[in-house]
Amino acid sequence: MGLLYGLIAVGLALIFGLMDVVNFAHGEFLMIAMYATFFLFAFFAIDPLLAAPLVAAALFVFGAVVYLLIVRFAVRAKANAGMVQIFSTFGLAIVMRGLAQFFFTPDYRSVTHSWLGGKTISLGGIFLPEPQLVGAAVSIAAFGGLYFFINRTDFGRALEATREDAGAVALVGIDKNRVFALGWGLGAALVGLAGAIMSIFFYIYPDVGASFALIAYVTVALGGFGSVFGAFAGGIIVGLVEATTAMILPPSLKSVGIYAVYLLVVFVRPRGLFGSI
Amino acid sequence: MDSDFAQRRRRDLIVAACLAVIAALVPLFVKDVYVQNIMVLTLMYAALSQSWNILSGYCGQISLGHALYFGLGAYTTAILFTKFGVLPWFGMLGGGLISALIAMALGYPCFRLRGHYFVIATIVIAEIALLLIQNWDWAGAALGIDIPVRGDSWLKFQFTRSKLPYFYFALGLACVAWFVTWWLEDSKWGFWWRAVKDNPDAAESLGVVVFNSKMGAAAVSAFLTAVGGGFYAQFVSYIDPESVMGFQFSLLMALPAVVGGIGTLWGPMLGAVILIPLTELTRSFIGGSGRGVDLIVYGSLIVLISLARPQGLIGLFSPKRKEAVR
Numbered sequence A: 001m002g003l004l005y006g007l008i009a010v011g012l013a014l015i016f017g018l019m020d021v022v023n024f025a026h027g028e029f030l031m032i033a034m035y036a037t038f039f040l041f042a043f044f045a046i047d048p049l050l051a052a053p054l055v056a057a058a059l060f061v062f063g064a065v066v067y068l069l070i071v072r073f074a075v076r077a078k079a080n081a082g083m084v085q086i087f088s089t090f091g092l093a094i095v096m097r098g099l100a101q102f103f104f105t106p107d108y109r110s111v112t113h114s115w116l117g118g119k120t121i122s123l124g125g126i127f128l129p130e131p132q133l134v135g136a137a138v139s140i141a142a143f144g145g146l147y148f149f150i151n152r153t154d155f156g157r158a159l160e161a162t163r164e165d166a167g168a169v170a171l172v173g174i175d176k177n178r179v180f181a182l183g184w185g186l187g188a189a190l191v192g193l194a195g196a197i198m199s200i201f202f203y204i205y206p207d208v209g210a211s212f213a214l215i216a217y218v219t220v221a222l223g224g225f226g227s228v229f230g231a232f233a234g235g236i237i238v239g240l241v242e243a244t245t246a247m248i249l250p251p252s253l254k255s256v257g258i259y260a261v262y263l264l265v266v267f268v269r270p271r272g273l274f275g276s277i
Numbered sequence B: 001m002d003s004d005f006a007q008r009r010r011r012d013l014i015v016a017a018c019l020a021v022i023a024a025l026v027p028l029f030v031k032d033v034y035v036q037n038i039m040v041l042t043l044m045y046a047a048l049s050q051s052w053n054i055l056s057g058y059c060g061q062i063s064l065g066h067a068l069y070f071g072l073g074a075y076t077t078a079i080l081f082t083k084f085g086v087l088p089w090f091g092m093l094g095g096g097l098i099s100a101l102i103a104m105a106l107g108y109p110c111f112r113l114r115g116h117y118f119v120i121a122t123i124v125i126a127e128i129a130l131l132l133i134q135n136w137d138w139a140g141a142a143l144g145i146d147i148p149v150r151g152d153s154w155l156k157f158q159f160t161r162s163k164l165p166y167f168y169f170a171l172g173l174a175c176v177a178w179f180v181t182w183w184l185e186d187s188k189w190g191f192w193w194r195a196v197k198d199n200p201d202a203a204e205s206l207g208v209v210v211f212n213s214k215m216g217a218a219a220v221s222a223f224l225t226a227v228g229g230g231f232y233a234q235f236v237s238y239i240d241p242e243s244v245m246g247f248q249f250s251l252l253m254a255l256p257a258v259v260g261g262i263g264t265l266w267g268p269m270l271g272a273v274i275l276i277p278l279t280e281l282t283r284s285f286i287g288g289s290g291r292g293v294d295l296i297v298y299g300s301l302i303v304l305i306s307l308a309r310p311q312g313l314i315g316l317f318s319p320k321r322k323e324a325v326r
Helices: A002-019 A026-044 A048-074 A081-104 A130-152 A154-164 A166-171 A176-198 A208-223 A228-248 A251-268 B003-029 B033-058 B067-084 B088-110 B115-134 B164-185 B188-198 B200-205 B210-236 B241-245 B247-260 B267-286 B293-308 B319-325
Strands: A120-123 A126-129
Touching: A002 A026, A002 A130, A002 A176, A002 A208, A002 A228, A026 A048, A026 A081, A026 A176, A026 A208, A048 A081, A048 A176, A048 B293, A081 A208, A081 B247, A081 B293, A130 A154, A130 A176, A130 A228, A154 A176, A208 A228, A208 A251, A208 B115, A228 A251, A251 B115, B003 B033, B003 B164, B033 B164, B033 B188, B033 B210, B033 B247, B033 B267, B067 B088, B067 B115, B067 B210, B067 B241, B067 B247, B088 B115, B088 B210, B115 B241, B115 B247, B164 B188, B164 B210, B188 B200, B188 B210, B200 B210, B210 B241, B241 B247, B247 B267, B247 B293, B267 B293
Parallel strands: none
Antiparallel strands: A120 A126
16 A cells, blocks of 8 residues: 555656646546556456556546646746746646546545455465556556656656756757656656556545645655655555554554644654655 | 835825725626626635735745645634524624734744745645534534525625625725735834745844734735635625535635736736636637637646746736846
């Protein structure tokens, strides 16, 4: 579970690290990805595991379009830049939730009969649900891929350079908007991946994103804004804290532990664990 | 700040007085209960947004957890009234004082945080409070508190026959919030806040006591918000944790200021007058189907307004004023 939190959060961290924008519609990106997986399953009987790459690709396009249509203008705002970003992406979140209600109705849906659904694996007497295990494996693979992508490819370098100095990269012929749009696409694709896997073991409804979005912000901030590794580590910590809290407190209070740990960490280290800014 | 500023402040006060008198006369002509209900909500949100504006707009400490103070006010008032029979007037004041104290206690560690870390801390604190109260059986847990009717009177602050008393109280609250902002704008604190917002480091080096001025803003802001919460509890006579302390409510409180103009005297008022009737009308006319069309319309408007007029709609009225305020 912690690795999945990390995977949800890393997309947010990527976008933030790239251009200092917090995407308040991140949870709704996740919701869309879960619906996409559900419909691929319901209409074409495509298993969520096979659907994951398709959903990620679709979310990539969606993320890039959101950047070009909305965020591009939000970062240009001179007055109250922070609030404009918060409220333009928050407005988008409301619209997406409304659209989901309109087209998909507020009913709860779930993917039944996936290849992995309900199966468990026994490891030395401990029973582990298979979907969670596969989720963890996919998350680790995605982190590895992202790490390689950022550090070893031309585009990754362009991304880094644009982050450092958007003005200077324009001089060497890199189109800032293109790089940012690709960055948003990439961030959204990661959420898409997470959403596809999560649809195996969570109900899908229009507000589902909201319950994960806050945890994603906390995860990113815990690790430190601007650090992809921090989001990964933050995800693991959040997962562990949640599991521990669930043992001590009633289930309805399990998030309290996560929030308390966040507060403790930032009060001691106001930049998060691995944050540089 | 020179004579222009003093002149503008005098004019603001006169305009506000005129508007308040006009607003007070409106119910004489508008008898429709549905419309009166919207007017009460509009005034309440104007007051709340103005309170939020003091901390987040003037002082630049963006809080998305103000539902905490609203909820504290609502719960203090409701619990004192239902369990101990304490009059709502004392409940509102008590809730305000408790909120102001809590805001300062929370400000102590939180004001060291900057940017998104601060914003997330405010959200997270409000969320913890929400979860705790949802699990607190004595306070009604997730079901909330039903406030029983004990007769129509100003003393008990309950009116079943007419919405007018609520209207005049909300109007008074909005006037107080506006006046406090107006008064603080020209005080030592007002200048400090603007300095802290623009550049905390420079402000510090010029002798502004950054930390204390943030604390002051938090206390005033929380107090007014909690009084609004107490009023809301009496007005709707039923509260539950999600509706008074949820994250949505923090955003709803901030929106009028964002739409009207953050850190301006008139922004929250203008934003509330535009936004609240719009929200209520879209909800009742096209939201009835339960299919989310109202959300689509409302969300699109927020995106469009925040992208098209980052400084808020107030700039449309007089571009010069904006310069004077900033």
